[in-house]
Amino acid sequence: MLNGRAVLVPAVLLASLSACTHSEQPADTTPPAPEASSGYTPKPGWAVDRFAVAAANPLATQAGYDVLKAGGSALDAAIAVQMVLTLVEPQSSGIGGGAFLLHWDGEELVALDGRETAPAAVDETLFLEPDGTPMAFQTAVVGGRSVGVPGTLKMLEKAHSQYGKLPWKDLLQPAITLAREGFAVSPRLHTLLQTDPSLRDNPPAAAFYYQPDGSPWPVGHRLHNPALAELLQAIAEGGSRAFYEGKNAYALVKQVNEHPTNPGRIALSDLTGYEPRQRDAICTLWQSSYQVCGFPPPSSGHITQMQILGILEHLGPLPALDQGVPSVDFLHRYSEASRLAYADRAKYLADPDFVPVPGRTWNSMLAPEYLRQRAGLIGPRSMGTAEPGEPGPVPVALGIQPEQPEYGTSHISIIDADGNALAMTTTIEQAFGARLLNDGGTGLPGGYLLNNELTDFAFEPRDSEGRPVANRVEPGKRPRSSMSPTLVFDAAGEQLLASVGSPGGAAIIHFTAKTLLGMYGWGLDAQRAINLPNFGSFNGPTVLEAGRFPPATPRALEVRGHEVNEMEMTSGLQAIQRTDDGWFGGADPRREGVVMGD
Known part of the structure; x- marks a missing residue:
């Protein structure tokens, strides 16, 4: 049964609780769509017997499948998937960003926090203009100011030491091979390159992702990434130190701090000092029949989803x-x-190491x-x-954070033949992050994109009465997230029933909640639950x-x-659910994901 790292919410929790009031004035803004739409392609759903991998791109899913076929664990497969996503879905996640990993080994549920951190040199005024007003959001995003210390790679390395079966170096080979030999630009990558207003302003990215006339490489163009191949090879041989120290670290710090219009404040010591956190997952009894388990703060995902x-x-x-x-x-x-x-x-909701x-x-x-x-x-x-x-x-009076944009991510769900399972949501925040393509100090074309995760902090650190906002910028702090990697168990917490998650900024919470309602409220299979309108x-x-x-x-x-806004809501849900015969996987028709398994 669930134990060790999971905190269960009992059926009755006695506390001193107060009711609240509400106002009648509707807000006048709606968060923008996290990533542009690139079409709707119906998916069949996939039935398998023993194991399954669900990821946002067929090449990434294939890499995870091959690892499981070779005897790797669910965690091994996730590493292979993430490295390929860095290459083929650079707009959404990668080694330049952060991730939340929820892992089940059949006995213990663990929440591993690879969220980015704020550099030591920043303070709560990071996103304020000289006159004290908040910066325009897009002005803050593009450049070095918004870059947080990446955490995905070191978190996955730590997880591998606990749950990996195959050698670390073998898990990076699929991405290395694809980077060297090239991959076909997908319709979604092409669409997002075409519509992005800022990536062309970064000379390395403009030279790599676009043709001389400024148009993106066409769908099917074979894109080689020699810089990423060389960096991943160094990481395969030397572990995460090849990222957090040496050539890559120097190149990252230089690019962030010497940005010509919007420099950041990151230091080599921020990189070498980064540590992933192991936290207590939160498991909540729902409908008296299910333990829905998710990530605690700094994610707001599970708490907000389960409140709803x-x-x-x-x-x-x-x-x-x-x-x-x-x-x-x-x-x-x-x-x-x-x-x-x-x-x-x-x-x-904010980083619990900094807020009451x-x-x-x-x-x-x-x-x-x-x-x-x-x-x-x-x-x-x-x-x-x-x-x-x-x-x-x-113990302190907190201000309320005004609504501000939140952006995209990618989600991975995997269940292996031994019953190990995970849900991992991974991000560089906005599409193409801070619009900085870093070559890892290789001097070669290509590389990986840096995150703009610091814009997930509140731009306004205090309210009009001077009360601090919980999610304000502070050195070493992790910005609040909406990522909602979710594992579902039976009421006793003994049998795994599903792995679910999605990209989508602040709407991740709604996308994941919708899928849970579809599967366990309306009795739909995973694919039909994902297909429901958002x-x-x-x-x-x-x-x-x-x-x-x-x-x-x-x-x-x-x-x-109600004030009603109809808008694109481009989820990227992945879900794998237990059936009488094995497992059934679903992938969002709004993006390019697929499920593979045996």
């Missing part, structure tokens, strides 16, 4: 689908529950009595904008995936007081 689902439980039976899509009754309830959960998120925890336990935010009180605030009309609740005492609220307008709901749906919601 927990509040819905207190509103009565789940409304059935209406002609195959969520009904107006459901969407009203879900959006209101989301407003309440995102209000709490904006006030309380309400009631001294994150479980206070998931306590049934607290969620029952929050559910009691939901009426027949939309509340517009919710206020945060009081899940437990906090929806949600970020404590502002109710958002619906454009073109996926009947025209009557937004009108009916508006009658109930």
Whole structure:
């Protein structure tokens, strides 16, 4: 059963809990789509007997599959997948970014935190103009200012020492070979290169990803990456030290700190001093039948997701689908529950090494009595904008973080033949990160992209009354994330039932919650649950995936007081669920992912 590194939320948690009020004024903004749409390609779903790999690109999935066929563990396969994604899906994740890994070895559930950290030289004014106003978001993103200390590689190396079976160097070979021999530019990569407004401004990236006339390489063009091949070969032979020290470290620091218009403040000591963290996963009893396990802060994913689902439980039976899509009754309830959960998120959730925890336990935010009180605030009309609740005492008065954009990621779900399983969500934040292509000090074309993860911190460190925002910038701190790698178990925590996750910025929470509702609320298989239209609220307008709901749906919601925005909601869900005969995998038709297994 679940033990060791998992913290279970019991069916009843007694605490001193207070109700809250809400205002009637809706927010006037909706977060932008994390990554551009590149089409919708129906996926069949994949049934397998013993093991499965689900990843965002067929070449990456193939690498993971080959590792499992060779006797590797789920963790071994994840390493191979991530290295290939660095090459073939550079807009979303890579060794220049960070990741959250939830791992199950059949007895113990472990949460490994490879999130980027803020350099030692930054402070809470990092994203403020000289007059004290916050920088424009895109101005902050592009350049060295937004780059956090990458954590993915060192976290995976640590995980490999615990759960790996095959040699480390063998797991990097698929990516090294593809980088040397070249890979075909995919339709999604081509589309994002074409539409990105800033990548061409970085000379190395412009020379590598674009033709002389400024147009991106066409779909199918064979792209070689000799710089990444050489760097990965050094990492294969020397471990993560080849990234965090030596030529690559010097090249990274130089590129960040000497950016001509927006320099950063990273130091070699930030790189050598980076350490991944092992944290306690949070497992929450849902519908009295499932232990849904996810990542604790600095991720806001699990707590916000399970607040939404927990509040819905207190509103009565789940409304059935209406002609195959969520009904107006459901969407009203879900959006209101989301407003309440995102209000709490904006006030309380941040790196626990730097902020107080309400009631001294994150479980206070998931306590049934607290969620029952929050559910009691939901009426027949939309509340517009919710206020945060009081899940437990906090020793300092916290300000509320204003809404600001959050961007993309990639997700990997793997289950091996021995029953080891993982859910790993990995990111460089916005598409193409800080728009800095680093050659690792090789002097060769290509390389990897650096993250812009520091823009996940609050730009405004204090509210109008001077109260500190929990997610403000501080040296060594990890920015709040929405990444929601999720493993689902039976109520006793003994049998693994599913691995789920998605990219999508702040909407990751909604995408993952939707899939759980589809599988375990509406009885759909993983693929049909992923296919459902996307929806949600970020404590502002109710958002619906454009073109996926009947025209009557937004009108009916508006009658109930909702401000409705229809927009692209480009999820990238991956899910693997247990069946009577083995496993069934699904991949999002909105992106290029596939599932492979035997």
